[in-house]
Amino acid sequence: MKIILLYNPSAGTEDFNLLEVIGSLERQGASVIAQNTKDEGYQEVFKLNYDLVIVAGGDGTVEKILLDLYDSKIPISLLPNGNANNIAGSLGIVGFYPDTVKHFKEENFSKLSVGLFETAEHKGRFIEGVGWGLFTALLQQIDRGKKKEGSKEDKVDFGSKHLRKLPKELPVQEYEIEIDGKDYSGKYLWIEVLNTRQLGPQLVLAPDADHSDDELDVMLVREDQMEELRDFLKAHEKEDVVSPFETIKAKKISVKTHLPFHVDDSVFEHQSLYEGTPKVSISLQKHQLTFLQTDPNSSKKKN
Structure with a gap:
């Protein structure tokens, strides 16, 4: 399973540990590419083959990525790491990630309108x-x-x-x-x-x-x-x-x-x-x- 992990290093809280998240996903058997959303041309990462996008950041980062992917059929997951986290809150997502691969295989999916x-x-x-x-x-x-x-x-x-x-x-x-x-x-x-x-x-x-x-x-x-x-x-x-x-x-x-x-x-x-x-x-x-x-x-x- 190939995962693109998009993260905002300047998001609102200090709870997000990039290396810990990558390590957890890799222990679950996933291959992870981490991409800083502050980098110019970060969207180039979407040209790669992948099975899941994980977005770690606040609402501003999440909105930016979701609008980049507005026509995508690839599943998306969130690791809310902002001050408001309205989108994750509305979707009922709390940032739980140790069983990401398991939930993916179980097709535990929901939909979001744009x-x-x-x-x-x-x-x-x-x-x-x-x-x-x-x-x-x-x-x-x-x-x-x-x-x-x-x-x-x-x-x-x-x-x-x-x-x-x-x-x-x-x-x-x-x-x-x-x-x-x-x-x-x-x-x-x-x-x-x-x-x-x-x-x-x-x-x-x-x-x-x-x-x-x-x-x-x-x-x-x-x-x-x-x-x-x-x-x-x-x-x-x-x-x-x-x-x-x-x-x-x-x-x-x-x-x-x-x-x-x-x-x-x-x-x-x-x-x-x-x-x-x-x-x-x-x-x-x-x-x-x-x-x-x-x-x-x-x-x-x-x-």
Whole structure:
């Protein structure tokens, strides 16, 4: 069995031991090629023959690799080693690896859908979600913070400190929204189109999301839900809590607004000027990625 192990040496925690992981996999009978994701041209490793890709790193590294492999049929496994680990958390993967080869032979696989978004200027894919309002504003604050000399806060620490302050600072905005042909236009504080259960500073926004189905989960927080939003964010500072806001299962979503939006952890702004209001169209691609579940207690098996 041939394994490509992609790792980010500067991921958020110090728990990952590269030599220990390689040694464990080789003792299981695997042949391992380790590739640093910070190296220029690291994608060349995908030209080799391999049976499994293991990604060790945080959400940023995982998203980058998954989008590189968006049309791959080769199984993927994760060794979550970031600060949030939202993708691994949504998939029920905890980083268990000593029985990787055994689980591979047992075909202990699950599926993950990949999202698509399109504007007048850009087409792209996403793993976690696309949204407007609260989380986009938080990412903009994080970007500003990174530009300050000596700022090393990660999105979990920064989010925990600043997220609860944002609702009272953000104006309610008007959006034109269509979800599977139905009009949901109105004034909202926060909009998220989610492919995974959680995003950002480990916010569980779509607890019932099925990462292997053909639907996205849309969360719309209305202006009259301000207090409920503040209570949720306040509680999140102290413990893991689930969002109180209902989500809508959907296959095709369009949002019209001039406002910036986030795609996973990146912020986008509409660049071109043309008649009408800029629109973002969101859906899922048909091909799904295959994941190896290496947690023996995971309930998400063989979807």
